[in-house]
Amino acid sequence: xxxxxxxxxxxxxxxxxxxxxxxxxxxxxxxxxxxxxxxxxxxxxxxxxxxxxxxxxxxxxxxxxxxxxxxxxxxxxxxxxxxxxxxxxxxxxxxxxxxxxxxxxxxxxxxxxxxxxxxxxxxxxxxxxxxxxxxxxxxxxxxxxxxxxxxxxxxxxxxxxxxxxxxxxxxxxxxxxxxxxxxxxxxxxxxxxxxxxxxxxxxxxxxxxxxxxxxxxxxxxxxxxxxxxxxxxxxxxxxxxxxxxxxxxxxxxxxxxxxxxxxxxxxxxxxxxxxxxxxxxxxxxxxxxxxxxxxxxxxxxxxxxxxxxxxxxxxxxxxxxxxxxxxxxxxxxxxxxxxxxxxxxxxxxxxxxxxxxxxxxxxxxxxxxxxxxxxxxxxxxxxxxxxxxxxxxxxxxxxxxxxxxxxxxxxxxxxxxxxxxxxxxxxxxxxxxxxxxxxxxxxxxxxxxxxxxxxx
Numbered sequence: 455x456x457x458x459x460x461x462x463x464x465x466x467x468x469x470x471x472x473x474x475x476x477x478x479x480x481x482x483x484x485x486x487x488x489x490x491x492x493x494x495x496x497x498x499x500x501x502x503x504x505x506x507x508x509x510x511x512x513x514x515x516x517x518x519x520x521x522x523x524x525x526x527x528x529x530x531x532x533x534x535x536x537x538x539x540x541x542x543x544x545x546x547x548x549x550x551x552x553x554x555x556x557x558x559x560x561x562x563x564x565x566x567x568x569x570x571x572x573x574x575x576x577x578x579x580x581x582x583x584x585x586x587x588x589x590x591x592x593x594x595x596x597x598x599x600x601x602x603x604x605x606x607x608x609x610x611x612x613x614x615x616x617x618x619x620x621x622x623x624x625x626x627x628x629x630x631x632x633x634x635x636x637x638x639x640x641x642x643x644x645x646x647x648x649x650x651x652x653x654x655x656x657x658x659x660x661x662x663x664x665x666x667x668x669x670x671x672x673x674x675x676x677x678x679x680x681x682x683x684x685x686x687x688x689x690x691x692x693x694x695x696x697x698x699x700x701x702x703x704x705x706x707x708x709x710x711x712x713x714x715x716x717x718x719x720x721x722x723x724x725x726x727x728x729x730x731x732x733x734x735x736x737x738x739x740x741x742x743x744x745x746x747x748x749x750x751x752x753x754x755x756x757x758x759x760x761x762x763x764x765x766x767x768x769x770x771x772x773x774x775x776x777x778x779x780x781x782x783x784x785x786x787x788x789x790x791x792x793x794x795x796x797x798x799x800x801x802x803x804x805x806x807x808x809x810x811x812x813x814x815x816x817x818x819x820x821x822x823x824x825x826x827x828x829x830x831x832x833x834x835x836x837x838x839x840x841x842x843x844x845x846x847x848x849x850x851x852x853x854x855x856x857x858x859x860x861x862x863x864x865x866x867x868x869x870x871x872x873x874x875x876x877x878x879x880x881x882x883x884x885x886x887x888x889x890x891x892x893x894x895x896x897x898x899x900x901x902x903x904x905x906x907x908x909x910x
Contacts, residue, residue, distance in 0.1 A: 702752025879908030
């Protein structure tokens with residue numbers, strides 16, 4: 455059989471010509487002549503190149519089907535007791551060959567002392583090799599920073615009310631660090647509730663970061679920092695959203711998306727992260743002096759402390775959206791940060807209930823029991839379970855009223871993460887896993903008001 459490389463393989467019929475003095479096979483070729491074989495010439499066969507002894511020659515017959523080979527177990531070796539005992543350590547580490555493993559395991563069935571030693575070694579190996587996840591512990595960054603700060607406290611510490619935003623932006627940035635082009639363009643659906651109806655908007659991972667960049671710009675402008683989207687938002691404001699609509703989170707985001715000539719890519723990560731760093735640095739320098747600064751959100755405003763919590767909450771919620779899009783696990787915030795986010799949502803519920811009444815979304819026929827500002831009124835006890843939990847008394851009839859246990863008409867119990875996902879518009883109010891006791895209409899109003907806190 456002629457090969458394409460100018461070599462001719464013997465078919466095995468001429469044993470003397472096809473074997474060397476050591477029993478190895480020869481393949482003819484054009485190299486130097488091995489000793490004792492003969493040189494090239496018209497009457498001599500071409501020189502041969504020695505192949506390893508273990509080479510398998512082509513017999514021309516088809517290979518057997520794998521199913522014909524059967525399940526051939528390794529044949530145990532005939533080894534002495536001392537040799538088998540010396541192999542126990544390697545056997546416990548699963549470092550023996552198949553034949554050695556078979557020999558050791560056959561020996562363990564008849565030798566009690568070796569069986570006891572093998573059991574002790576296998577248990578020791580189990581202690582040495584604990585199964586661990588390759589993913590980093592989400593709390594690792596916090597522990598490292600706390601250890602560093604214990605040794606050398608910062609000259610200008612991050613305020614406690616901005617710590618959640620600092621932590622959540624860092625966690626999201628760590629998630630984005632190794633994303634390739636496919637992940638950046640993975641589809642993401644933003645979800646929220648509007649007028650008691652579920653609403654959604656389709657975008658990409660890069661589009662979500664552009665959204666966070668746009669809304670974080672509201673806090674940046676309030677702090678006197680440069681808005682990196684000023685020109686884009688101003689140009690986009692001339693579109694459908696209009697000047698007033700572009701001032702809010704949704705308007706700014708839509709204006710940025712429309713003004714972009716191409717869909718956002720990984721390049722949006724740098725400006726977003728730089729802006730988040732600038733926000734943390736600025737609020738750290740201002741400290742408590744800027745706590746009462748108002749941050750406008752279009753049709754409402756928040757104090758700076760609450761605005762930073764709001765941005766931390768949205769960063770976590772959208773990080774979960776991104777992690778879900780790329781099928782990657784993502785943990786909730788630290789309990790102390792999650793508790794502050796829950797507290798913000800609970801404090802916003804009375805205003806949300808009043809807006810529902812003005813919009814005609816409350817239970818029909820329900821007349822609020824108006825009370826003077828600052829006095830107790832009908833209340834709902836909101837109990838949040840888990841490490842970030844607590845209890846809040848929500849005034850039902852007026853944002854100016856004070857929640858009171860003496861006027862409690864309903865009690866709702868929710869898990870902390872479940873409540874936050876409800877407030878983010880990711881869980882329909884009817885499906886919220888809530889324990890409920892008391893006035894059903896009041897409970898329904900509060901659950902829908904919580905979902906109504908969500909926005910794009």
